[in-house]
Amino acid sequence: MTRARIPLAGMPALLLSLLLLAVAPSCARDVRAPDVPAPVTSVAPATPPGNAVASAHALATEAGLQIMREGGNAFDAAIATSAVLSVVEPISSGLGGGGFFLLHDAKTGRDIFIDARETAPASAHADRYRDVNGEFDRDRAENGPWSAGIPGLPAAFVHVAERYGALPLSQSLAPAIRIAEDGFPVYGRLARGYQSRRAVMERYPGTRAVFLADGRAPQEGDTFRQPDLARTLRLLAERGFDGFYRGETGGKLVAGVNAEGGQWTAEDLAAYKVIEREPIRFRYRGWTVTTAPPPSSGGIAMAQMLQILEPYDLPAMDDAARAHLVVESMRRAFRDRTFYLGDPDFVDIPQRTLLSRDYAGGLRATINPDRATPSELLSGKPTPLEDEETTHFSIVDAAGNRAAVTQTVNLLFGSGLVAPGTGVLLNNEMDDFALQPGVPNAFGVMGFDANAPAPGKRPLSSMTPTFLESDERVAVLGTPGGSRIITMVLLGILGYDAGLGAQAVAALPRYHHQWLPDSISAESDTFSADTAAKLRALGHAVDLPGDRAAGGRGSSHVWGNLQTIEWNRAEGSLSGGSDPRNPVGAAKVEAVAR
Known part of the structure; x- marks a missing residue:
């Protein structure tokens, strides 16, 4: 089996110099070992009050x-x-x-x-x-x-x-x-x-x-x-x-x-074999995030986005300023996804670099808070010419076992x-x-x-089943949605961090950017007319449902089918959230006698 080595090559000079300066301390280490902390030990060891399942x-x-x-x-x-x-x-x-x-x-x-x-x-x-x-x-x-x-x-x-x-x-x-x-x-x-x-x-x-x-x-x-x-x-x-x-x-x-x-x-x-892999773990604002490693692209991309965003006070910003920064983080993570990620049994992925907080800091330094970065300026190589069906479920049992x-x-x-x-x-x-x-x-x-395809190789995926854990709260979440899976889980995590409950997280409006095509796609009612106008004034192309006047293709009316469960250890409660976009889905909690 031949493993391809993916170099950090061909970036525009300014971007490359910023990133290499930021990640220099970590580049001397084994780039295949994840540069992430150990999981945080809970200070609230009590078990959930019942069983819960949220599915489509x-x-x-x-x-x-x-x-x-x-x-x-x-x-x-x-x-x-x-x-x-x-x-x-x-x-x-x-x-x-x-x-x-x-x-x-x-x-x-x-x-x-x-x-x-x-x-x-x-x-x-x-x-x-x-x-x-x-x-x-x-x-x-x-x-x-x-x-x-x-x-x-x-x-x-x-x-x-x-x-x-x-x-x-x-x-x-x-x-x-x-x-x-x-x-x-x-x-x-x-x-x-x-x-x-x-x-x-x-x-x-x-x-x-x-x-x-x-x-x-x-x-x-x-x-x-x-x-x-x-x-x-x-x-x-x-x-x-x-x-x-x-x-x-x-x-x-x-x-x-x-x-x-x-x-x-x-x-x-x-010859088919299931493979057990070490999950990706990283910290975000008091949470431990445990999520999918390659051949999923979701965990690395999400770690990059959240670590880029961590220093910003997102809740204090207006809708346009917040969306601008979130989109810029998406743009950079999806650019890296394109060039560096694949089946880890066939490709040497620079995982330590991509997960490094220093690397995220270098990416953050390339963001202009007052202007969108054209995706072509982030290209590591000459840019070529450039319905989302999957399903997710989340489970927590009364012993505290979890499945995403x-x-x-x-x-x-x-x-x-x-x-x-x-x-x-x-x-x-x-x-x-x-x-x-x-x-x-x-x-x-x-x-x-x-x-690239090869016998026995696994294609890159966007599926991103995820656990989110703090001292007081545990959440299990994920969604279908093709390449939008990653950004929907990102928005779900930001929702939990902002204090929302499970059902509110499942219902959050959604937007997405994936480097190319260079446009923001969004569900109906995600952005007000004023917010969309401000984003366009910042230089973003905003692709709204049915909207081709601004050069968009017309996004889907809604997308995704997020299913999530929250165990609030501080309150001793268990709740589920099933995406209201899907009328046949269900999140149910059943109490268990002790």
Whole structure:
């Protein structure tokens, strides 16, 4: 395996000199070791007053609570919640995808990051994504067999159950098996999402057999049953890893992909491994933030943004001045994401430098409080030409165990391809690689060599499950949203720091900047007309919903689906926040007798 070394090269001279002066003390150390403090020991060791689950669907929330009533812990509940979301949210995630599990074991005080990201099959190579004219083939990257990586979520279920759960996997998967067999009511987002992707999904006989089983596309209020998926889940429950990655299911997955022109092998599936990684930790204004390491880009980017912002008194500023500084921090973090981050098993990431407070100070020094910095001035290389479906849930149990889990199949309904006889809708995560350097992916995010595809490599992700802990409060949070995941979690942390509760944090208005394209995107009503005008006067392009008059593309009306739980140790209370943008989500707390 070859690891690419990513140099800090090609920056404009002034920016480079400022940054190198700021980080000089840390550059002599091992750049792969995270430059972060140890977690802070709580002064309030009391346990939560109950169990809580916040997820994007009420059936998944109830499944997690049910498993804890049956004697399971937060980790068993995470399996149950994740599996039910895999059944009821095929638009967002599923057994054919992957995810990140951030766990906190209350007994040992240990935080564990479980990387169940999809991997590239042995056939993966950038040349596979070019058409006969040598141009990038967007359809092949996003749709069908070549867009799919080897799934990781089923392996995560097995790993979590065997190492951290209190119940057998069969018990934790029972709610998902039942719902797949009996069905659930189709909700509006599922029906609308299918219509937007039906031209792709109906290319494939395995997909048609699932979604057109009643002779027509799913309609809101229909009962949607998935008997093949129930059988796949049952085999996983009975046989563990081999029940999905080998044997009947594994054979059907390989056959289904290859029948559509792909190139998977039995060895691709059997070789899949979950990886435990050390989470990223850093301090922000009295909080310890524990979050996702590479191959997530979220933890490093968020650490950079928060450490840039820490000296500013953000709550005391007017809306435009505050948004200006937050956007400038986003701009700089996303620039670094583009050039330096990838799968740490294949790339030497300058993690110590990127996480250094000195480096953040150097970035802060390049911010003009009275003027936007054009993104082209931050470019480390010549700038090339330049719907957010995932799901997240948060869990806290009465023992103090915690789980923050973000999982995905990437775009709406992933690749659109269901392997016949499995019910498994495969992801299209290959598009998260830099399949053609300098060409944006479906989320408009560019990448270069650090995130180029290679057999067995994991694509860079924005998924950012996060714990936030102070002496008095603990929060678990995360969201879907493509590249906007990172900035939504950032805004959630700023909300908690400002004193908001869980539901208020879940409802916060959202805005985003990702270096390129060089514009602020925002939800409706995030900025008043006066604030938007002030930001434009500072030199920002502001891309509001439906607004093309100012040169924008027209942002989505709303985005994300943040799910969060707060345990207030000082008050002895537990509360959940479920994003009001999603009418089928639910956050529930159940008291536990002591």
